[in-house]
Structure formats: C-alpha cells, structure tokens
Amino acid sequence: MDARETGSAPRITVDRDRCIGAGQCVLAAPEVFTQDDDGLVDLLPGHEDAAGDAHVRDVPMACPVQAVTISDG
Amino acid sequence: MTETDLRTGSPALDFPQDRTCPFQPPQEYTELREHGPLAKVRLFDGRPAWLVQGHAEGRALLADQRLSSDWGHPVFPVVVQRTEGRGGLAFPLIGVDDPEHARQRRMLIPSFGVKRMAAVRPMIQRDVDRLLDAMLEKGPTADLVSGFALPVPSLAICALLDVPYSDHDFFEERSRDFVGAKTSAEADAAFGQLYAYLHGLIQRKQAEPGDGLLDELIAVQLAEGALDLDELTMITLVLLVAGHETTVNAIALGALTLLQHPEQLEMLQRDPGMISQVVEELLRFTSVSDFMVRMAKEDIEVGGQTIKAGDAVLVSITLMNHDEASYEDPYTFDVRRNARHHVGFGHGIHQCLGQNLARAELEIALGSLFARIPGLKLAVPLDEVPIKAGHDAQGPIELPVTW
Ligand code: HEM
Ligand code: SF4
Numbered sequence: 001m002d003a004r005e006t007g008s009a010p011r012i013t014v015d016r017d018r019c020i021g022a023g024q025c026v027l028a029a030p031e032v033f034t035q036d037d038d039g040l041v042d043l044l045p046g047h048e049d050a051a052g053d054a055h056v057r058d059v060p061m062a063c064p065v066q067a068v069t070i071s072d073g
Numbered sequence: 074m075t076e077t078d079l080r081t082g083s084p085a086l087d088f089p090q091d092r093t094c095p096f097q098p099p100q101e102y103t104e105l106r107e108h109g110p111l112a113k114v115r116l117f118d119g120r121p122a123w124l125v126q127g128h129a130e131g132r133a134l135l136a137d138q139r140l141s142s143d144w145g146h147p148v149f150p151v152v153v154q155r156t157e158g159r160g161g162l163a164f165p166l167i168g169v170d171d172p173e174h175a176r177q178r179r180m181l182i183p184s185f186g187v188k189r190m191a192a193v194r195p196m197i198q199r200d201v202d203r204l205l206d207a208m209l210e211k212g213p214t215a216d217l218v219s220g221f222a223l224p225v226p227s228l229a230i231c232a233l234l235d236v237p238y239s240d241h242d243f244f245e246e247r248s249r250d251f252v253g254a255k256t257s258a259e260a261d262a263a264f265g266q267l268y269a270y271l272h273g274l275i276q277r278k279q280a281e282p283g284d285g286l287l288d289e290l291i292a293v294q295l296a297e298g299a300l301d302l303d304e305l306t307m308i309t310l311v312l313l314v315a316g317h318e319t320t321v322n323a324i325a326l327g328a329l330t331l332l333q334h335p336e337q338l339e340m341l342q343r344d345p346g347m348i349s350q351v352v353e354e355l356l357r358f359t360s361v362s363d364f365m366v367r368m369a370k371e372d373i374e375v376g377g378q379t380i381k382a383g384d385a386v387l388v389s390i391t392l393m394n395h396d397e398a399s400y401e402d403p404y405t406f407d408v409r410r411n412a413r414h415h416v417g418f419g420h421g422i423h424q425c426l427g428q429n430l431a432r433a434e435l436e437i438a439l440g441s442l443f444a445r446i447p448g449l450k451l452a453v454p455l456d457e458v459p460i461k462a463g464h465d466a467q468g469p470i471e472l473p474v475t476w
Contacts, residue, residue, distance in 0.1 A: 020175075020178055020182065020422055020424065021178070021182030021183075021185065021186060021426075022418075022424045022425070022426075022428060023186060023187040023428075023429055026187045027187065027429075035186040035187055035188060037183060038179070038182070038183055039182030039183040039184070039185065039186040039189075040182070058413065061414060062413065062414065064135075064136070064419075064420045064421055064422070064424035065136065065421060065422055065424075066136060
C-alpha cells in the first residue's frame with residue numbers, strides 16, 4: 001500500500017491508492033494537504049501537529065473515499 | 074414489523090416527479106420523509122426501486138462498492154425512456170465500476186486538480202467579462218440561460234479540452250437532444266452525431282495537435298496504447314456533456330435563487346468574499362443533479378432495511394441535501410450556513426471529476442454577474458419561468474431578466 005504518514009501523534013494518514021483526486025482535503029485545509037503532479041493527495045511536510053486543527057479534523061468526513069484518516073496517539 | 078423486501082408493500086410514489094418551484098423539491102418528495110432513510114418508489118417501467126433520502130445512509134451507500142454504477146449491465150435500472158435498451162453501451166467513468174473506473178479516472182485527475190483549476194480562473198474571468206459586456210450592450214433585457222449560463226461552461230470546457238468553440242452550436246444542440254430525448258431512437262441519433270464529430274476531431278488532432286487536455290491524452294495515453302480511439306472518444310464525450318449540462322443549470326438556477334432571496338443577495342453584494350460559501354450553499358440548496366442511479370451487487374443492510382442483490386437504488390441528492398438530521402432548517406436558503414458535506418457533486422469514487430472547474434465557473438460567473446449588474450431582476454413572474462422535467466438536471470429552460 002502506498003500510504004504516507006506524519007511522524008508524531010496525532011497522525012494524519014493518506015491512502016493514495018484510494019484517492020480519486022477530488023481535492024476536498026486541499027479545499028478544507030490547504031496548509032496541510034496538497035495534490036502532486038498525478039493529482040493525488042499528499043501531505044505538505046512539517047505539519048505533523050496540524051491534525052489537531054479544526055479544518056484538518058473535518059477532512060476524513062469530507063473525503064469522498066475515506067482516503068484520509070486521523071489517529072489519536 | 075418493518076418491510077425489508079422491495080417487492081412487498083406498495084411503492085409510495087412514482088419517480089421522478091417534476092418540481093413546481095424551480096429551487097424547492099416537489100411536495101411529494103418531502104412527504105416521503107415519513108418512510109425513513111429509504112423509501113420505496115416506482116420507475117416509469119413499473120420496476121420498484123429504493124429511494125435513499127437519509128444524508129448519513131446515502132453517504133455510507135455511495136462509498137460502498139457493493140453498489141454498482143455499471144450502466145452496461147443488462148438489468149441496470151432505467152429511469153427515463155430514452156435510456157431503455159442501451160444495455161451494453163458502456164459510458165466511461167460515470168457508467169463503470171472499479172477497477173475500470175479507477176484506470177480511466179487516474180488518467181484524468183492530473184488535469185482537474187485544485188491547482189490546475191486555479192490556473193484556468195483568469196481565462197474564465199475573461200470570458201465572463203466579455204459575455205457581460207455583450208449583455209449590457211444589447212440590454213436592458215436578456216435570456217440569462219442562452220446569453221450567459223450556457224456559454225460560460227461551454228467556453229471553459231472547450232478551452233480546457235481544446236475542442237473548437239466555433240462548433241459549439243452543433244454539439245450543444247446534440248448534447249441537449251441527447252439528454253432531453255424522449256425515446257432511445259432519438260437519443261441514439263444525437264449520440265451518433267456527437268460520437269462521429271469527436272471521433273473525427275481526435276483523428277484531425279492526431280495529425281495536427283493543439284494544446285488542450287484532449288491533445289495531452291492523444292499524445293500520452295493514446296500513443297502509449299493505454300486508451301484506444303473508441304475509448305478516448307467516449308471519454309471526451311462524457312467530459313463535454315458533463316461539463317455542459319449540469320453547470321449551465323447551476324449558474325442559471327443559482328442566479329434565480331439569489332434573485333428570489335434579495336436579503337441574501339445583498340449580503341453577498343456587501344461582502345463579495347462570501348462567494349465560495351454562497352456557491353456551496355447554492356449547490357446544497359438547489360441540488361441541480363437531482364439523483365444518482367445504482368444497482369446492488371450484493372445484499373446490503375442499511376437504515377433498518379435490506380437492499381437485495383439486483384435491487385434498483387436511487388440516491389436522492391436533493392433529499393440528502395435537505396435532511397434535517399444534517400442541516401438545520403434545510404428548506405431555507407441561508408448563505409451564512411456551513412453547507413459542508415453536501416452531496417451536490419455526489420460522493421464516493423464517482424464524486425464529480427469536474428467539481429473544481431464547476432466551482433471556479435460558478436464563483437466567477439455569479440460573483441461578476443451581481444457585481445456588474447446590481448439591479449438585475451426577473452422580467453417575468455417566477456411561475457412563468459419554464460423549468461426542466463424531474464429526470465433532467467434541474468434548472469430553468471429560459472430565464473428572462475432585465476435591469
Ligand atoms: C455544478 C456543476 C456540476 C454538478 C452539480 C455535477 C454533479 C455531478 C455528480 C452528482 C456526479 C456523480 C454522478 C454519480 O455518482 O453517478 C458527477 C460526476 C461527474 N462529473 Fe460533474 N457536475 C458538475 C460539473 C461538472 C463539470 C464542469 C465537469 C467537467 C468535466 C464534470 C464532469 C463529471 C464527470 C467526468 C463525472 C464522472 C466522474 C466519475 O464517475 O468518476 N462535472 N458530477
Ligand atoms: S479529499 Fe480524498 S479523494 Fe479527494 S484529493 Fe483528498 S484524499 Fe484524494
């Protein structure tokens with residue numbers, strides 16, 4: 001599986017195999033999520049703490065294919 | 074005891090019904106609420122179908138791969154006569170399941186990403202400005218559909234694909250004939266002409282490349298054999314039709330909704346920065362793509378019911394977007410609300426590929442329209458505005474305005 005995650009807790013995990021490039025994550029939290037040249041989700045580096053941000057918290061629900069998960073701890 | 078079988082008990086309603094108010098769901102739909110998150114309805118050919126109206130249940134179902142979008146399946150539900158007997162005609166993207174769907178979608182998503190769509194905004198703005206200049210010059214009356222709502226998405230999708238806009242009358246008409254056809258013979262005729270046009274265009278482009286998405290697909294996917302000429306023609310056809318038919322309605326019905334809610338429009342005019350929020354609420358409130366069609370591949374338990382393998386499932390975008398469990402006072406248009414998680418663009422793997430293009434078009438078109446013509450008003454009473462039938466994308470056929 002091609003999944004990328006941040007190092008510290010709480011952790012944001014994105015599953016690029018599921019991603020359909022709808023960009024809901026980028027619209028909701030552009031400071032944390034981006035789309036690469038393939039149009040697939042990627043995390044911007046250095047935003048490990050952002051999982052606590054209200055906009056970021058909304059992304060797992062906003063993503064149409066559950067490609068974004070946030071795990072506490 | 075709850076009914077758990079689609080074939081027992083009688084369907085509550087024939088589906089779809091026409092709206093009477095252009096932006097409110099038909100009264101009959103709101104009465105379906107008492108049946109819970111899933112109601113039973115009857116299609117024109119007598120087939121019973123589930124109508125999903127719960128927001129949470131609908132989102133769960135749309136994310137569930139046991140529901141199929143395979144239009145080519147011999148018993149895929151038929152909602153309008155024009156699509157009868159088209160089993161086997163596979164529409165790419167919207168009418169296929171994974172893994173075929175994912176293969177096709179992956180080729181296209183780089184071209185529809187958030188950044189790419191931000192880059193086409195200046196082009197859309199230029200087109201919108203020119204159309205408004207022309208309208209103002211000819212005024213003080215206009216049909217907002219043919220003079221504005223239609224050319225905006227048409228120019229945008231033509232430029233994006235690099236399909237000659239000079240042919241727009243031809244493919245707009247065929248595209249309208251196709252979605253508006255009353256019989257499958259009429260639909261086939263319009264489809265055949267669109268197909269032949271695009272097939273020929275791709276062949277011409279192979280010899281003389283342009284600079285659009287279509288040319289990229291020809292240069293990469295067609296050349297490498299990832300797509301053949303037939304599949305590329307079908308994908309182009311889907312993009313062209315999907316790029317037109319919904320956005321024109323979203324712009325026109327969006328403008329009408331704002332005109333009918335002057336106090337809400339005033340808030341936007343005082344604070345133009347609200348436009349993206351206004352557009353999200355419009356997408357929720359107007360739900361121009363009224364419903365989506367699916368078929369169950371396996372039994373699915375949801376909302377206290379069992380959807381059986383082979384059952385027809387209609388997912389009501391309109392009713393999901395008006396579910397009181399998710400939106401307070403859902404039948405009120407309120408630009409200050411947070412309309413998040415609306416399903417105006419669907420949900421799951423088929424969620425609209427063009428949604429960020431559509432958002433850009435809507436924000437620029439509606440924002441500029443009301444900034445340039447603040448005194449815009451309807452030229453006829455609301456009940457004289459002709460609107461589309463229930464099975465179509467929802468919106469006005471004509472929208473006479475004055476200023
Ligand atoms: C406001 C305007 C629009 C609305 C309301 C809208 C709505 C929708 C909806 C509800 C779906 C999901 C259908 C389903 O799940 O069965 C969809 C899919 C799709 N839309 Fe849009 N759409 C709009 C504009 C556009 C534009 C501008 C394009 C331009 C290319 C486009 C291209 C597509 C495509 C290709 C699909 C199929 C995606 C797939 O199956 O993966 N749409 N749209
Ligand atoms: S919202 Fe989900 S599907 Fe869309 S780009 Fe982000 S991760 Fe991918």
